[in-house]
Amino acid sequence: MSQLFRKTLILASMAVLAMVQSPRADSLDDFKNLSGKLDIAGGTAHIPVMKAAAQDIMRANPKIRITVAAGGSGVGVQKVGEGLVQIGNTGRALKEKEIAKYGLVSFPFAIDGVAVAVNPDNPVTSLTKAQIKDVFAGKVTNWRELGGHDAPISLYVREDGSGTRETFETRALDKASSTDKANVVNSNGAMKTAIAKDANAIGYVGIGHLDASIRGVAIDGQKPTQEGAASGAYPVTRLLYMNTKGQPQGLTKAFIEYIFSEKGKVLISKAGYIPYAKK
Amino acid sequence: MPRSNFLTENIPQETAGPWLWLGTVLAMLGVFCLCVMIVVAALPAFFSHSHSPFEWVWQPNQGHFGILPMCVGTLLLSFSSLALGFPWALAIAVWHLTEEASAFAHAKTAVGALIRFLTTIPTVVLSFAAVFLLTPFLRLHIGGTGFCLLGASLMVSLLILPTMILVLESGLKGKLEALCPYGLALGFSRYDLLRYCVLPQSVRTLTQAAVLGFGRALGDTLLPLMLAGNAPHVPTRVNESMRTLSAHMALVTANEVGGSAYNSLFAAGLFLLGTSVVVTLILRRLARTDTSPERP
Amino acid sequence: MHAMFPPTLRVWLLRLAPLLLLLIVLGLLFFLVQKGHSALSLNLLFGDTPPLMAVLGQAAVWNGLWPACAGTLYLVLLTLLLALFPGLCCGIYLAEYANRRSALGIGLAMDILAGTPSIVMGLFGFTLIVFLRRTFCPSANTSLLLSAACLALLVLPNIVSNTREALAAIPRELRITALALGLGKNAMIRHILLPQAVHGIAAGVVLALARAAEDTAVIMLTGAVANSGLPAGLLDRFEALPFSIYYTAAEYQNADELASGFGAALILLALSALLVFLAHLLERRFLQRSRGYHATGHLC
Numbered sequence: 001m002s003q004l005f006r007k008t009l010i011l012a013s014m015a016v017l018a019m020v021q022s023p024r025a026d027s028l029d030d031f032k033n034l035s036g037k038l039d040i041a042g043g044t045a046h047i048p049v050m051k052a053a054a055q056d057i058m059r060a061n062p063k064i065r066i067t068v069a070a071g072g073s074g075v076g077v078q079k080v081g082e083g084l085v086q087i088g089n090t091g092r093a094l095k096e097k098e099i100a101k102y103g104l105v106s107f108p109f110a111i112d113g114v115a116v117a118v119n120p121d122n123p124v125t126s127l128t129k130a131q132i133k134d135v136f137a138g139k140v141t142n143w144r145e146l147g148g149h150d151a152p153i154s155l156y157v158r159e160d161g162s163g164t165r166e167t168f169e170t171r172a173l174d175k176a177s178s179t180d181k182a183n184v185v186n187s188n189g190a191m192k193t194a195i196a197k198d199a200n201a202i203g204y205v206g207i208g209h210l211d212a213s214i215r216g217v218a219i220d221g222q223k224p225t226q227e228g229a230a231s232g233a234y235p236v237t238r239l240l241y242m243n244t245k246g247q248p249q250g251l252t253k254a255f256i257e258y259i260f261s262e263k264g265k266v267l268i269s270k271a272g273y274i275p276y277a278k279k
Numbered sequence: 280m281p282r283s284n285f286l287t288e289n290i291p292q293e294t295a296g297p298w299l300w301l302g303t304v305l306a307m308l309g310v311f312c313l314c315v316m317i318v319v320a321a322l323p324a325f326f327s328h329s330h331s332p333f334e335w336v337w338q339p340n341q342g343h344f345g346i347l348p349m350c351v352g353t354l355l356l357s358f359s360s361l362a363l364g365f366p367w368a369l370a371i372a373v374w375h376l377t378e379e380a381s382a383f384a385h386a387k388t389a390v391g392a393l394i395r396f397l398t399t400i401p402t403v404v405l406s407f408a409a410v411f412l413l414t415p416f417l418r419l420h421i422g423g424t425g426f427c428l429l430g431a432s433l434m435v436s437l438l439i440l441p442t443m444i445l446v447l448e449s450g451l452k453g454k455l456e457a458l459c460p461y462g463l464a465l466g467f468s469r470y471d472l473l474r475y476c477v478l479p480q481s482v483r484t485l486t487q488a489a490v491l492g493f494g495r496a497l498g499d500t501l502l503p504l505m506l507a508g509n510a511p512h513v514p515t516r517v518n519e520s521m522r523t524l525s526a527h528m529a530l531v532t533a534n535e536v537g538g539s540a541y542n543s544l545f546a547a548g549l550f551l552l553g554t555s556v557v558v559t560l561i562l563r564r565l566a567r568t569d570t571s572p573e574r575p
Numbered sequence: 576m577h578a579m580f581p582p583t584l585r586v587w588l589l590r591l592a593p594l595l596l597l598l599i600v601l602g603l604l605f606f607l608v609q610k611g612h613s614a615l616s617l618n619l620l621f622g623d624t625p626p627l628m629a630v631l632g633q634a635a636v637w638n639g640l641w642p643a644c645a646g647t648l649y650l651v652l653l654t655l656l657l658a659l660f661p662g663l664c665c666g667i668y669l670a671e672y673a674n675r676r677s678a679l680g681i682g683l684a685m686d687i688l689a690g691t692p693s694i695v696m697g698l699f700g701f702t703l704i705v706f707l708r709r710t711f712c713p714s715a716n717t718s719l720l721l722s723a724a725c726l727a728l729l730v731l732p733n734i735v736s737n738t739r740e741a742l743a744a745i746p747r748e749l750r751i752t753a754l755a756l757g758l759g760k761n762a763m764i765r766h767i768l769l770p771q772a773v774h775g776i777a778a779g780v781v782l783a784l785a786r787a788a789e790d791t792a793v794i795m796l797t798g799a800v801a802n803s804g805l806p807a808g809l810l811d812r813f814e815a816l817p818f819s820i821y822y823t824a825a826e827y828q829n830a831d832e833l834a835s836g837f838g839a840a841l842i843l844l845a846l847s848a849l850l851v852f853l854a855h856l857l858e859r860r861f862l863q864r865s866r867g868y869h870a871t872g873h874l875c
Binding site: 152155159160161190193194 | 336337340341410418423424504505508510512519529531532540
Binding site: 037039041044047048050051054055058065066067068069070082083084186187188189190192193208209211271272 | 638705708713716717799800801802803804807811812822823824825826827828829
């Protein structure tokens with residue numbers, strides 16, 4: 001039931017976004033005459049989309065080989081800058097000095113929201129921004145102060161340099177750092193496991209990772225949903241970028257265009273993100 | 280092991296063939312490269328004045344790149360794992376060598392196989408399972424979040440257990456078996472012989488087991504990464520989150536390449552390598568001062 | 576200790592230690608099987624590709640662990656290929672030729688290597704590639720070859736020390752006989768000692784393989800990727816089982832993916848258990864053979 005609901009919402013939001021995009025032919029045809037190797041690395045949030053697209057393309061044309069490596073946003077920038085890979089993904093906008101140093105070109109392709117998440121058994125469903133700031137600064141340490149049970153708060157954050165952490169600290173904490181007493185986990189999955197198993201947990205994950213095992217918390221009354229993120233009503237959002245060194249050519253170009261095609265958009269929605277129209 | 284006996288002194292001495300040389304040189308070259316590269320890469324961190332890795336705060340966005348809390352964390356975890364694991368390993372080794380009840384004959388074989396099996400469990404599997412089993416258990420019983428020093432050191436002690444047991448057994452067994460014919464005839468039990476005759480003479484074996492276990496605990500990455508919580512501060516209680524150097528390296532390499540954070544990584548690598556070299560040297564010193572008979 | 580515990584209590588306290596271990600390991604296994612058995616099927620390995628086609632390399636596998644299994648297999652074999660020659664040579668040299676000083680030096684180097692944490696080894700590999708790119712070889716990249724080379728360095732001490740021990744354990748009578756028959760030293764090593772020690776050496780090699788198969792920290796930094804299909808060549812990136820497990824634990828999106836992670840854990844566990852069992856068999860054969868010369872045996 002909720003699955004159906006979510007799908008409808010995603011499709012609706014896709015339709016809105018798709019209007020600005022000029023229709024393209026089914027772009028798997030573009031790969032017909034291509035061959036060779038394409039290496040992709042960087043942000044972990046991108047991997048489901050990249051993996052699915054890579055599989056579609058390699059299925060259509062076995063002469064093409066695409067590898068998708070994990071890592072993080074920082075690795076994405078460095079690897080593409082050094083020429084170790086052709087596409088480096090980041091979960092944040094490139095910094096001025098990164099663009100200047102390596103001559104990178106960015107392609108934002110999806111919108112992702114970052115949701116504050118708690119255990120489903122936690123009665124707290126909504127927090128103000130000020131409360132969230134206090135919690136992550138380590139000033140509020142008991143759920144009672146937030147209207148929950150009398151239990152200590154277990155704080156989970158992502159590692160330094162993670163795009164998710166950067167987005168969360170910029171948009172939700174107004175650039176404050178979180179306390180160094182917090183547990184650090186290094187992926188959305190690890191965050192989910194931690195929160196799902198810990199009744200007193202609070203942390204943050206990409207909205208696409210919200211499921212029955214953890215529950216998103218509304219910030220200032222705004223529920224963390226994909227359509228809220230798309231419309232801008234939900235404040236903690238980011239863009240997911242593909243970056244190339246100079247303008248993309250050949251296979252790299254075709255791959256990026258595939259991500260922006262109708263099929264690519266389906267893949268993006270399936271991974272739990274909102275497709276972002278190419279400018 | 281150079282044996283000075285008539286065999287090595289009186290046979291026609293031939294030198295090693297060229298292939299043998301080549302292989303040995305290759306191996307040495309690898310070790311040399313490893314050491315040089317880590318040391319050279321760590322140098323910038325030592326000479327950088329603005330972002331020294333030798334401070335107590337890790338806050339990259341405020342320009343603090345201190346790895347000292349992680350150094351302390353690494354040592355804490357290694358020592359506490361050793362404190363948990365060593366008595367356990369010793370007890371198992373002693374049991375395995377001295378159990379006399381025939382009802383336990385099968386259990387002895389089974390435990391032998393179990394220890395071998397334990398050496399095979401990949402750490403990634405161990406940590407994957409522990410996140411789901413041990414962490415919630417600890418959260419319930421000792422408070423905190425469950426991702427803590429105690430959880431990590433319990434699993435690390437399990438990890439280093441087989442190494443230590445194998446070293447202990449191979450070191451103690453020979454001496455015990457040599458004493459057995461006379462000792463048993465005099466009416467001592469195997470346990471008495473082990474406890475009062477063999478163990479006091481086997482300080483070297485005990486230390487060797489401890490040092491090897493310590494070395495293994497020092498370098499393990501995935502267990503602390505997935506179980507210790509990774510908060511970059513010095514824990515004051517066992518249920519607090521902490522970060523080891525190895526986990527720190529895994530976390531940083533995932534996101535940063537270049538810059539002060541990256542440089543501090545090599546300082547961390549050098550610290551780990553340095554500690555392990557010191558441990559090795561201690562081990563060698565012990566081996567050299569050994570006076571106990573090698574074989575019966 | 577005697578005074579502290581009456582003997583019966585002491586005996587039972589000692590029995591408690593292995594019992595505890597047994598319970599923990601059984602609990603762990605039970606948990607893994609319980610979580611992973613539902614995912615264990617040909618589907619887990621091959622996705623929707625026909626298994627035979629996949630094994631023969633005729634069809635690519637999507638959504639399956641087969642590429643990761645194959646990647647681990649290639650990685651382990653390549654590691655073996657790289658580590659065997661220097662490892663054996665170094666071990667033989669140490670056991671038979673080295674004088675006291677060089678034995679001390681080489682032994683120290685091996686000890687340092689043995690004590691190197693695998694994450695440091697991974698960092699070394701990554702630095703090496705960045706260094707090569709900036710200097711001699713701008714097209715160098717993280718790859719299967721690099722991972723295997725780093726792993727080879729990681730397992731080298733195992734092979735060296737096992738070779739050394741196996742040679743040292745050969746009964747002296749055999750050496751005396753060989754020399755008395757007029758064999759030179761090199762000939763004796765080649766034709767008498769090595770064949771005699773081969774099972775002992777092989778046991779060490781297999782243990783090294785098990786170590787190479789399970790290591791995650793090294794390949795994480797030197798070329799393992801989340802998705803690549805079957806490894807295409809030495810200079811290509813690859814998938815590997817331990818990395819798949821790590822990656823699944825990190826990025827799973829639903830319960831099915833998590834179950835497949837447990838499935839992968841079971842497969843990897845079975846694989847390394849098999850390797851160690853093999854090593855055990857080889858070792859026993861070695862012991863039996865060399866014990867043949869000690870016909871007297873021990874009294875108790």
